[in-house]
Amino acid sequence: MTMLKIKDISVRLGQFELAGVNFEVARGEYFVLLGMSGAGKSVLLQVIGGLIPASGGQIFLDGKDISGEKIQRRRVGIVFQDSALFPHMNVYGNIAYPLKSLKHRAGETDRKVRELAGLTGVDHLLKRAVANLSGGEAQRVALARALALDPSCLLLDEPLSALDVQLRGELRSLLREINRRGQTIVHVTHDYEEAAVLAGRIGVIEGGTVVQEGTTAQVFQHPKSEFVARFVGIRNFFRGMLDKEKGREEGRGKGSLRRFTTGGIGFTLLSDEPPGEGYVVIRAEDVIISNDLASSSAVNNFSGVITGLEPARMGTEVMVDIGISLGVLVSDDSAASLELAGGKNVWVSFKASAIKFIRK
Amino acid sequence: MNGYQPMKLLFAFLGGLVLLFIVAPLAGLFLATSPAEFFETASDKEVAGSIWLTLWTSMMATLLFGMAAIPFSWLLARRKFPFKKFISAVINVPVVIPHSAAGIAILGFVARDSAVGQAGEKIGLNFVGSAPGIIIAMAFVSIPFLINAARDGFASVPEKLEKAALNLGASPARVFFTISLPLAWRSILSGLIMMWARGMSEFGAVVIVAYHPMTTPVLIWERFASFGLDWAIPVAAVFITVCLVFFIVLRMVATRYDNVED
Known part of the structure; x- marks a missing residue:
């Protein structure tokens, strides 16, 4: 009403x-x-x-x-x-x-x-x-x-x-x-x-x-x-659940690696928030896209299929389906050199610290 | 900072001169009056009567006209209306015109053959040569002080607080009495004191509208004109003392109020 x-x-x-x-x-x-x-x-x-x-x-x-x-x-x-x-x-x-x-x-x-x-x-x-x-x-x-x-x-x-x-x-x-x-x-x-x-x-x-x-x-x-x-x-x-901290003892340093699950996908992130429902935010410019899985410090690595490319204010926004739809911002030059196109298989990676958790 | 030292000294010296200019004549007045003379004058029935008349007429002028002037000041502070600038200028006219001219104007306005005079006569009020006439003359010359102070006071109250009060279900009248008036009270009180003081000390307008009954400023002038300086000085000393006592007490009351508010 x-x-x-x-x-x-x-x-x-x-x-x-x-x-x-x-x-x-x-x-x-x-x-x-x-x-x-x-x-x-x-x-x-x-x-x-x-x-x-x-x-x-x-x-x-x-x-x-x-x-x-x-x-x-x-x-x-x-x-x-x-x-x-x-x-x-x-x-x-x-x-x-x-x-x-x-x-x-x-x-x-x-x-x-x-x-x-x-x-x-x-x-x-x-x-x-x-x-x-x-x-x-x-x-x-x-x-x-x-x-x-x-x-x-x-x-x-x-x-x-x-x-x-x-x-x-x-x-x-x-x-x-x-x-x-x-x-x-x-x-x-x-x-x-x-x-x-x-x-x-x-x-x-x-x-x-x-x-x-x-x-x-x-x-x-x-x-x-x-x-x-x-x-x-x-x-x-993305909306989902933040898991309990594993092996964390009282009084230990803040910001341990935690697990956040949404739509069947799990992200690893840094947070000292209590477990429970919430949102995560991943800035599109913090996500790296590559044709092969490269070894790096990024703990979140997913393979997926490009579902679309859209011109953005700065560069190109690439939508990648990794089970959920993830936006990746790349420069036009990178999009061209990686030969990004709809339907292509790619890898996306981002660091645990690139994810921001917002408790609901 | 040392570079400022000579300038500070010069300014302090100039300030001292101004202070001396204000204090010296007053001090001279009191030094010229012996204690015996002072008390004799204070107990003189004519003097005491005139002081009492001056005090209560100026107080009535302040209270009666203040009741209309304070809400009007709120309007001036808060509302837009046609000719507002012109009206604000008109309010200050009594300050800038010669007070004898103000007296003449009031006399014409309240004389027996005027509309106001005739209306007053019907209800038994005679304005010329009477206390009501004195009240009107005092109010005329002193009301700008109250209106200006109260308007500034109301203007300094954040409008948001008045809006918040309205939003909380208060009627406009309740907002005025519970929010605007208490928050502007400091300025209004100081305006009331100024208006009262100005009314009390008025000579020019009062003497034209009412030579009798005699307010103290008129009495001082009359003694001076009829008998000379020696006769006027003790009356002036007594009147100034009464004024000072009242203002010191009022200021103390006002200051205490301020402290309570803080």
């Missing part, structure tokens, strides 16, 4: 323009809008929230047209990149703000504030002034505050971009947990890794419009336009 439907939304802000944006988000879905900075992602979120008026189009929330609805009645909670906490209130005051706006009873407000602070892990900070919060804490409070609105849809505007890697990981888990509880989320980001980790579905926004929409695998493996391909930059994007 559709929770949020964006229909032909257009906006003109000076030089900037959103033209005919369309997408739908199902109830309980985690939808990530992926685009470069300046693509209009944040503007789009603010249009949904009513903070910026659209010049055309409609927005439906839970089946109701909210295009002309007042901001304060829309019930879509926005979490801004810089949290936008109210500096003259403490953490409790911030989380309680929407509850007081909605005129909840004092007892109910108190119960809800504590419940949300517990969920977001800020229950020990309730009396803290917001100026004394770290970046991660501030974003958790901002999340709790937006959730206090009991929003039909939660809108996240690059909520992780100001945080360091470890905090980002923790906050991602929290976002997944919030989504698991049934909260519909629209999250905008420029970080494809963030999209891969969090998204149920992805919409790619370019030049003021959504150019592709689909599951993570659909978008990453079959980019519809050159922009999408270049932006997500990864033809070789």
